[in-house]
Amino acid sequence: MHTSTTAQASVPWEWEFDWHLTNRCDFFCEYCHPQIRYVLNRGRLDEPAPELVVQRFDELDRVCLVHMSGGEPFLFPAFVELCEGLTSRHFISINTNLASDDVAAFAARVPAERVTKIVAAIHQSERQMRGLSLGAYARNYAALRHGGFDVTALYVLYPPLLAGLADDLDRLRSLGVDHIRAKVFKGVYQGVRYPEGYTADQKMIVLANSGEYAFNRPYLDGMLSFRGQACTAGVTSFKVTVTGDVRRCASVPSGYGNLYDGTFRPRQGNEPCPAKRVLVLSQCLSYLVDPPVHPELGVEPNDLSSSHEGHSRKALS
Numbered sequence: 001m002h003t004s005t006t007a008q009a010s011v012p013w014e015w016e017f018d019w020h021l022t023n024r025c026d027f028f029c030e031y032c033h034p035q036i037r038y039v040l041n042r043g044r045l046d047e048p049a050p051e052l053v054v055q056r057f058d059e060l061d062r063v064c065l066v067h068m069s070g071g072e073p074f075l076f077p078a079f080v081e082l083c084e085g086l087t088s089r090h091f092i093s094i095n096t097n098l099a100s101d102d103v104a105a106f107a108a109r110v111p112a113e114r115v116t117k118i119v120a121a122i123h124q125s126e127r128q129m130r131g132l133s134l135g136a137y138a139r140n141y142a143a144l145r146h147g148g149f150d151v152t153a154l155y156v157l158y159p160p161l162l163a164g165l166a167d168d169l170d171r172l173r174s175l176g177v178d179h180i181r182a183k184v185f186k187g188v189y190q191g192v193r194y195p196e197g198y199t200a201d202q203k204m205i206v207l208a209n210s211g212e213y214a215f216n217r218p219y220l221d222g223m224l225s226f227r228g229q230a231c232t233a234g235v236t237s238f239k240v241t242v243t244g245d246v247r248r249c250a251s252v253p254s255g256y257g258n259l260y261d262g263t264f265r266p267r268q269g270n271e272p273c274p275a276k277r278v279l280v281l282s283q284c285l286s287y288l289v290d291p292p293v294h295p296e297l298g299v300e301p302n303d304l305s306s307s308h309e310g311h312s313r314k315a316l317s
């Protein structure tokens with residue numbers, strides 16, 4: 001039985017896909033990965049038709065869990081119809097900024113029992129700049145919670161945001177946002193590489209405000225490479241790029257054909273991980289054959305943030 005980045009050891013799907021489904025985004029976060037912020041968001045805005053994607057997943061003849069991130073998934077043309085189609089046979093999870101006007105329609109039309117997780121990033125600087133209140137965020141959050149969806153707020157611990165973090169989290173809680181996680185920033189700020197670059201004081205703030213996110217401590221402890229260890233990525237779990245190309249995972253670009261044109265074929269048999277540094281720790285801990293134990297992760301952490309890490313494994317966002 002397959003294990004998952006978002007669920008307990010035994011799950012009702014066989015294959016897992018981390019799908020970067022669109023480059024469109026209505027935010028322009030300073031801390032967005034440069035490849036997404038400066039390159040992807042400005043090109044290839046020609047997504048496939050929802051019907052084609054649903055057909056391709058159905059043709060695999062496996063029940064799949066499809067993690068959707070981008071870009072902003074709700075900006076995929078006809079996103080609600082896409083989700084309706086996928087959830088008729090498969091399961092989905094979504095990483096979103098929760099700023100779309102379509103959230104209520106999604107909550108009304110997509111079956112909550114087929115949505116394993118919604119990670120709703122807050123991106124507070126962008127919200128302030130665009131005049132989007134935390135109250136508006138909380139209303140969309142509540143629409144999902146009332147619809148029975150498993151939704152968690154995600155706050156990115158970008159160094160300049162640390163000073164206002166506690167106040168923002170208090171405000172969210174006062175607005176009824178009851179599941180919150182805050183995760184380390186992975187990238188470069190003012191010439192310093194993170195998460196390694198947090199100062200001792202910043203690490204204390206990070207660890208004191210992580211909420212439900214269990215992976216900050218392992219990241220801060222430098223758990224960033226599993227080179228040489230056997231991993232199921234490429235056999236039962238895959239990364240799908242915005243062009244439909246299928247890769248081993250977020251960190252390893254080995255190719256397995258193209259999902260959209262029907263040439264995708266998985267590898268047979270596990271292989272050692274070749275990555276010097278991993279991008280999405282939660283995926284590794286979910287897909288490694290014999291994952292290392294970290295005391296902070298306890299029984300089953302709950303993460304997937306892929307690009308925006310929202311994965312989880314209860315044995316990852």
Ligand code: SF4
Nearest residue numbers: 231233249251273284
């Ligand atoms: S351990 Fe992580 S980086 Fe390595 S192949 Fe597996 S999922 Fe990819």
